[in-house]
Amino acid sequence: MKTLLALFALAVGLQATTxxxxxxxxxxxxxxxxxxxxxxxxxxxxxxxxxxxxGTAVTVSTNSFTFTVPTGTACSTYTSGYTAVNAAIQxxxxxxxxxxxxxxxxxxVLGWFTTAYPNPLPCNLGANGTTCPVSAWxxxxxxxxxxxxxxxxxxxxxxxxxxADTAATSVQSQLQTLYNSMQAGFAGYLLAQGYCFNGTAWxxxxxxxxx
Numbered sequence: 001m002k003t004l005l006a007l008f009a010l011a012v013g014l015q016a017t018t019x020x021x022x023x024x025x026x027x028x029x030x031x032x033x034x035x036x037x038x039x040x041x042x043x044x045x046x047x048x049x050x051x052x053x054x055g056t057a058v059t060v061s062t063n064s065f066t067f068t069v070p071t072g073t074a075c076s077t078y079t080s081g082y083t084a085v086n087a088a089i090q091x092x093x094x095x096x097x098x099x100x101x102x103x104x105x106x107x108x109v110l111g112w113f114t115t116a117y118p119n120p121l122p123c124n125l126g127a128n129g130t131t132c133p134v135s136a137w138x139x140x141x142x143x144x145x146x147x148x149x150x151x152x153x154x155x156x157x158x159x160x161x162x163x164a165d166t167a168a169t170s171v172q173s174q175l176q177t178l179y180n181s182m183q184a185g186f187a188g189y190l191l192a193q194g195y196c197f198n199g200t201a202w203x204x205x206x207x208x209x210x211x
Contacts, residue, residue, distance in 0.1 A: 016084040019033045024079060028066050031065055031067070033065075035062060037087070040059065041183070042114060048083035053143055105166075110137055111179055111182065112154075115154060118150055
């Protein structure tokens with residue numbers, strides 16, 4: 001099978017939708033975009049004259065959705081400069097690994113899962129300044145890496161071993177099915193990361209209560 005370097009999105013055929021306005025209430029931003037096509041807990045990209053922003057939709061209606069503004073950022077930052085919204089990339093296929101002994105190929109795929117229960121990743125402060133985690137995909141842009149640091153996007157490997165003569169379309173279908181199943185866990189809080197129980201309540205590790 002010929003291994004393809006490809007990007008997949010579950011919302012096949014979804015085109016960028018025009019953003020008519022973005023309003024704020026506290027740290028919650030509401031994006032108004034007619035028939036945007038997103039669902040709750042799905043990742044999105046805002047683009048325009050301002051720098052691209054990647055986030056996770058929290059509540060969703062046909063013509064609008066909300067997201068939580070990153071900690072330390074004013075909500076007003078997002079009320080201008082964004083004119084389009086699109087679904088975020090969900091799967092990135094890396095070069096596969098051939099297994100000649102049994103005529104199979106192990107696909108190396110990154111899943112970018114999105115959650116409305118983010119746990120920000122720490123950045124290390126050193127002599128060279130701030131070093132933050134980045135995607136294992138070397139072509140990830142600044143907004144995608146920022147979403148990983150913010151915890152709204154969680155990057156995980158999805159290994160899949162198939163017969164070497166498997167059609168590319170079959171591999172893509174299997175990967176999308178795997179992604180859908182795992183994303184349901186993130187949307188349902190089953191795969192939320194960074195929380196611990198302190199004897200009284202479940203708390204976020206970022207709050208320092210897990211030390």
